[in-house]
Amino acid sequence: MISTWLRGIALSVGLAGLSAACQPLWQSSDRVPRPAIVKLSGWGASPVEKRLLQELLKEFEQTHPGIRVRFESIADRYMDVLKTRLIGDAAPDVFYLDAVEAPFLMQANVLEPLNSYISKDFDLEDFEPNLLKIFRTGETLYGLPKDYSTLxxxxxxxxxxxxxxxxxxxxxxxxxxxxxxxxxxxxxxxxxxxxxxxxxxxxxxxxxxxxxxxxxxxxxxxxxxxxxxxxxxxxxxxxxxxxxxxxxxxxxxxxxxxxxxxxxxxxxxxxxxxxxxxxxxxxxxxxxxxxxxxxxxxxxxxxxxAFTVAYAMNRRARHKPEAWKLMAYLTGKAGMRKWTSSGFALPTRRSVAQLLRYDRDRLRSPFVRGVRYATPWQIxxxxxxxxxxxxxxxxxxxxxxxxxxxxxxxxxxxxxxxxxxxx
Missing domain, CATH: 3.40.190.10 (Periplasmic binding protein-like II)
Structure with missing residues (x-):
């Protein structure tokens, strides 16, 4: 009797545990999926740049609730740190890429080609051609220039x-x-x-x-x-x-x-x-x-x-579709307008330069005119x-x-x- 009773208790406990263990499976369809974490790396910037980037990333997350952006500022020896992480599989999904450093990384097979991500409505033709070519190898595009300056x-x-x-x-x-x-x-x-x-x-x-x-x-x-x-x-x-x-x-x-x-x-x-x-x-x-x-x-x-920096994607990024959405937002017409509206840097999209009237500004129009014939800083x-x-x-x-x-x-x-x- 006692052994039968104990076996009954054990069976009831086991079934209760099995029921509890299965509970998340029954409710999984009602749970909100965890957001994808996109890691973005850059270098230290002025207070104005920091504030603008924080605002842009906040707006991006609000319009893309399934994505969170984790920004890391690498204050010292940026490219050395980045190259080490790219080799060691610890690099961010998206990162700043200076034009002068681009040739090495474009040939090192560590950057994600962007051609397949770019749709017609992204309007790639809107970018200054002299800046876009800096981040191409043949027909393959590896970066989207986020801003620029000429002398x-x-x-x-x-x-x-x-x-x-x-x-x-x-x-x-x-x-x-x-x-x-x-x-x-x-x-x-x-x-x-x-x-x-x-x-x-x-x-x-x-x-x-x-x-x-x-x-x-x-x-x-x-x-x-x-x-x-x-x-x-x-x-x-x-x-x-x-x-x-x-x-x-x-x-x-x-x-x-x-x-x-x-x-x-x-x-x-x-x-x-x-x-x-x-x-x-x-x-x-x-x-x-x-x-x-x-x-x-x-x-x-x-x-x-011409000096410029692009957003580039790690070839081994864990969340490539989400990484592209971030890049497209930051270099899209609305994002670029907000990023360059203070005038500390110039927009790489011609339509944005016209919208902000930089092409007619008494101080900034010479910079805009010069980008057509400028020598990119790349050696x-x-x-x-x-x-x-x-x-x-x-x-x-x-x-x-x-x-x-x-x-x-x-x-x-x-x-x-x-x-x-x-x-």
């Missing part, structure tokens, strides 16, 4: 009036002449109170100068070629303004932190800067009366640089050794430690030696 000439209108100059220069010959008139009397230390032009001695800002007389920063194989005679002609023009005319100054020469500071502190009357300088000058130097114009033509050719699969070698040796030549020809030959040899070592 333009900033000029101090008050300094121009004092010097009797009516308009900004249209050619480098005019710029050189104007810079002499704008360079004021020297102080006790021998330096001018105001220089004509501020200079950033970086390859990132000078590739269009190399190209002005038919030169190239890199050859068809991806090796540095900036020491060739055609490349030297344009760069010599820059060096002469600094070494011979002494109408040009580096930020470090006068204790400034950047070209924007040189302009704001009125240590120079002209400078060649990107769109980031517009809000910086307006916020930090509200009394400064400045204008912008397209970079003066060199050797009869228009030229400037092959191995940009780091090329940049480092050029920047170090070009500065050495500016300081008079060696001739420009010798300096750039050494830079070219050093960069190519490093490239051969890693191929």
């Amino acid at each position: 333009v000439l900033f000029y101090n209108k008050r300094a121009f009036r004092v010097a009797g100059l009516q308009e900004p220069p249209l050619t480098w010959e005019q710029l050189s002449s104007d810079a002499k008139r704008l360079t004021l009397d020297r102080n006790r230390d021998g330096r001018p109170e105001q220089y004509g032009l501020g200079l950033a001695p970086e390859l990132a800002r000078l590739v269009y100068v190399i190209q002005a007389y038919g030169g190239r920063a890199i050859d068809d194989r991806g090796y540095a070629s900036f020491a060739e005679p055609e490349a030297l002609r344009g760069l010599q023009t820059i060096a002469d303004r600094y070494r011979v005319d002494r109408t040009t100054v580096l930020p470090s020469d006068v204790g400034s932190s950047s070209g924007s500071d040189l302009l704001g502190q009125e240590k120079v009357a002209m400078g060649i800067e990107g769109s980031w300088a517009v809000p910086y000058l307006q916020e930090n130097f509200p009394a400064l009366e400045f204008g912008t114009a397209e970079v003066p033509r060199m050797n009869g050719r228009p030229g400037t640089m 092959g699969r191995y940009p780091s050794p090329i940049m480092t070698a050029f920047d170090n040796q070009f500065l050495s030549a500016l300081l008079g430690e060696q001739s420009l020809q010798v300096a750039l030959r050494r830079a070219q040899e050093s960069a190519n030696r490093q490239i051969r070592a890693v191929q």
